[in-house]
Amino acid sequence: SEIIRIAVDGPGGAGKSTIAKLVAKKLGIEYIDTGAMYRAIGYKTSVKGIDPANLPAMEDMLSDTTIDFVGGSIILDGENVDGAIRTPKMSMMASKVSQLAPVRAKLVASQRQMAAAKSVIMDGRDIGTNVMPDAEYKFFMTASAEERADRRYKELVQKGIDADYDEVLKDIEKRDYEDTHRELDPLKPAEDAIILDTTGIGIDEVVERILGEVK
Ligand code: C5P
DSSP: OOOOOEEEEOOSSSHHHHHHHHHHHHHEEEEHHHHHHHHHHHHHHHTTTTOOOOHHHHHHHHTTOOOOOOOOTTEEEEEEOOOTTTTTHHHHHHHHHHSSSHHHHHHHHHHHHHTTTSEEEEEEESSSIIITTSSSSEEEOOOOEEEEEHHHHHHHHHTTOOOOHHHHHHHHHHHHHHHHSSSOOOOOOTTEEEEEEEETOOHHHHHHHHHHHHH
């Protein structure tokens, strides 16, 4: 049957992963969370005590690293790191290591392989512009920084993680700045992306909007 590749890009907290997961389920296609891959590298860098500015050490580490998805969970070197990577500290670490050329080269190659010859919905920052420029459908999801911080804050509290709203908002704004201003594959809508502003809009409505376009 026909292959459908859907790219979903946007800043942190816009609801990309929640919505992409639901769309994947509805369409019976695979969901790939590329942010989780950058988080996994950030996590390993931090656990190993490597300075991201030390490129040879980063390259050594990368050549000895495997990242897979098994049943929707992210597996780093054989270990499920789903829980460990979703903390405010790992958000910032991911943003830091994602600026490095060798990190992007490894992960983008792996993402392209995962999307080869099958239907996928992939979310991230550079999917429509760089990883799958020929995707059949491209969406760029945004929401106000305040609303994204509010969603992230509630998510953290629900997981029992100690959080402070003002700090979550500051982190979101800092990450927005870094992700849009970096040299390599910065966050920006692809020219042919459909822009979805989800401020004040429910999850189901956004899912319906995407399914409406894809049909
Ligand atoms: O989407 P998530 O918040 O999990 O992404 C964490 C970080 O990983 C982002 O802030 C961004 O710096 C980086 N990232 C990226 N390219 C992607 C996905 C994520 O640079 N395709």
